[in-house]
Amino acid sequence: MKQLLDLLTLGPQSTVMDAVTCIEAGKQKIAFVIEPDGRLVGVVVDGDVRRYLLSGGSTDALVEHCMNRHFKSVRIDAPREELLKLFDLGYHAIPGVDEHGRLCDIYTRQLRAEPEVPILTRARAPVRMSFCGGGSDLTYFFVDHAAAVLNCTVALYSHATLLPRADGVINIYAEDLNQHEHYADIQELLQHENKSLLSSVVSLIRPEHGFDLYLRSDFPVGSGLGGSSAATTAVIAAFNELRQDHWNAYEIAELAFQAERLCFGVSGGWQDQYASAFGGFNLMEFENQNNRVHPIRLEESVRSELEACLLLCDTGVSHDSGNLHEQQRQEMQPMSSQSESLKASVSLCRRMHHYLIRSELNRFGRCLHEIWMLKKQFSKGVSSTHFDGIYEAALAAGALGGKLLGAGGGGFFLFYVQPPSRRAVVQALKAFGCTPTNFRFDFDGVTSWRTKTQ
Template identity: 55%
Template sequence: MKDHFKDLVVKHDQPVVDAIAAIERGPTQIALVVDAENVLVGVLTNGDIRRFLVGGGQTSTPVHECMNRKFHALPHGTSREELLKLFDIGYNAVPLLDELGKLVEFATPDFFPPAKEVAVLSRARAPVRISFSGGGTDLTYYFMKNGGVVLNASIALYAHATLIPSAGPEINVISHDIDRHEHYPSLRALLDNPDKGLLSSVVSVIRPDFGFDLFVHSDFPVGSGLGGSSAVATSVVAAFNELRLDKWSTYEIAELAFQAERLCYAISGGWQDQYASAFGGFNLIEFDGKRNLVHSLRLEPATSNELEECLVLCNTGIEHNSGKIHKQQREDFNNNVDRSQQLLDMVDLCRRMHKHLIRGDLNDFGTSLHEAWTIKHGLSSAISGNTLDTIYKAALDAGASGGKLLGAGGGGFFLFYVQPRFRSAVSAALKAHGCTLSTIRFEQEGVTSWRTKVA
């Protein structure tokens, strides 16, 4: 039994005089009577004692001879709301009992049994992005010398992370997307593993001081070109961030995700994906050797709504390896293969598309996607291929104003801009080539995290 009410408790066979002493010790003027098993069998108030003594009772008589057996008690765990209502209608104390009737707590208006702290888990979800222009200029080896800029938007497809802390040091990392389960007896074992997956690479950057189970799943296929691996890394960073007292900023979340994915897990690529996933919404992102800056764009609702209606997301079903393509592009750069003009053209196009977008000139914006495709097509032979070129040509022949491969290229998703009168024809042409189509819904929020109780 709890210390705060132990002085109010008397055994049923103790004398009445002991109950009087217990009543005097407590502010509620109530004695609690229990049997040998600590089951609450009655209560005594000053009024009960007075009536007993006036009737000829003796202070040496056992308490059970005069106790009140008709008392109001509630199960331990009764909600605060229910107790408040009882006190508000006049009760000044309520015993709380376990399933055997044993006294566990004694609730009064100025003391409520503290709620037992339960285990919590954290969840996070991070959106993927569609990139309109500027891809390639967000690569460090390029923008350190020339500066870079990209234009992108997050969409309502997410990577989901669930983090369940545990009392012990063991770590379990489970990716449902690739059906991979990594188990480590400790953080040290994870850090020493040379074959860590992406999720464990994120953990190695964060280095938490507790054991946990981490579960991740996504709304999009692997190799989509939507920046999926970055969304996964961002969601995991945010799940850990939710448990911190000193939260990382959105920039820091993006940087940690970049560190884990690009440096620790060694997937070659640029910076835009992590920022897009962390910040969300429409962004113009500028890169240089010192500070990357994310400029959030405020579009007229009519502009974003119309853009959603005119864009078609096309899954080619062709897997691609963005890291391999980026690696080849870097080798070309190191071998002095001159792509500078294409990248300068990409920056110029990105600036123009930014202006089209914020002014709501969507037809010009859609046509500019074709320019983005043409420029990107010239960056590497691995970006496109016969099948992808055929799919793209079929969409334009059917009426699409423009389009581009998302991500590094080589497969994954196309993005097409299609005016309403051509949508049916374009859809039919793409489906005829085995593509799967979906609409786009923009996501204005970036990575989101929250806590909940472990069931």
């Protein structure tokens, strides 16, 4: 660019003939007159010289006698849109000046596209709200029995931001846990014995570049909303955004299951990963050979009424779903009543699905009571005297039914409450230290995008 500027510029003490030489030297057929300090004071084109000479001027005169002092210029940070409009009005070369009026650049109609700049990717994955069938999505159950889960996702998300690095260094920041992992390269991460959940995800993807990964969530740890699966899904989606051949929702869910359940070793079912990947309301069926996600289409009025009647509240007690699922697995090893309870849960799941698609929401809400009674039979750790007290108080205040979300033992309670009873139920829950949480349904599932870093 400097070479082009030198070719097309001259000083105020230059002659008209110097301007002609300068004009002829460039394809733009234009010359720029600048002061010694670089300020642009005039522009000369063929027409300016011709008019000056026809009026009796001399080629030996100073260029300032024929230059155009009322030229059009733009700031060097002018948007492409502004430049294109000027070119469309007939300009062929436009000087770009800084805040002091110094000539810094010359824009022509061959204005090149912006060069590539570093990018980052982002992703967010919603948590799930399980209505019925949880526990039947455990592999050791559905290899021998029919399994079905009814759930939806809500607009509480895990957010992942991924910044690729030019070197091989890996940094993983988990805001909610206040943790920072640092690795010199991917090999050091792969050889690390005590991997976190996030580094377990990275060990499956094995990127060929370094990166900085940031994760944060809209919900507390141990909420019973499938938060670890949402986090895992968001991280996978952030890496997926960099791929040419994107993984589909099933593949993302399967990778999330592999990272969380098999590599990191947290016991649990399959519904959480599929829910975060697909989003919306779904009936999920699990069997030995195939997992199927069936989206449920609901009228907007039904979705709005369900949002108005469902009450989500934080008990303030965190839970460990992995330990609860492992306890359930051990208690179910012999064929027992727990297995029959899961079969009953699957049957109830299909009934709730029927009520939901037919908009029979009060019946749907009462089924939450039935599933809670069944859920407490899965394992001794699902409920406690404290949680039973919360539940009974909510029912006494007007709730039609409810349940602890996730594996139980803590986290969030979900109740179905008709609007006239909502205030009384909320007051009853607050007396136990529970905090109501506003929410909206999510219908997109995991989403990812890329943006410039500057």
